[in-house]
Amino acid sequence: RKEVEQDPGPFNVPEGATVAFNCTYSNSASQSFFWYRQDCRKEPKLLMSVYSSGNEDGRFTAQLNRASQYISLLIRDSKLSDSATYLCVVNMKNTGFQKLVFGTGTRLLVSP
């Protein structure tokens, strides 16, 4: 089983739609969770951290469910500029030191 799993998509949605992505992680001791955005042929950039109480940043809402070991990202009122790959990232510690583990990413395509 992969340490962090995401549906690769693509998710094809029209402008204005609401879309949600889920991500599951294997290590129940994981403490930090993030969503990153990656545009084609560019480096990943932090979209938002995910807190236990959930958090919202404009049209983006992130939720954490520790009991089921998944995190989610909700995008409301999708824009063309939201088209990108969204990476789920989990801070894990198996042996040794903590490390950031990335999911394979979910590709979003927003069409006019």
Next chain:
Amino acid sequence: NAGVTQTPKFQVLKTGQSMTLQCAQDMNHEYMSWYRQDPGMGLRLIHYSVGAGITDQGEVPNGYNVSRSTTEDFPLRLLSAAPSQTSVYFCASSYSYAGQLNTEAFFGQGTRLTVV
């Protein structure tokens, strides 16, 4: 602000050649890491470092060496390039405190490596 600087941006190697990918950060981050990204595979951790003199293996370390002699630099060495190492390589750095990684990872712009 420079952030994380990776060089080169593009490289073509012949099978068996060696080379070093450079990574430098100016944010005084203790934690640095190298990833490779292949289609459908996401970012896979190659090696990482929690401070000068301390490195550890990630998910796919074979064929790569690292060292961390300074806080700023974390080079990745390909010992004998193979076509399977054709990929996009990203270096990243993060602030860490007492071994905790709870903050943003900053990435370099990537190195596109082709091994023929």
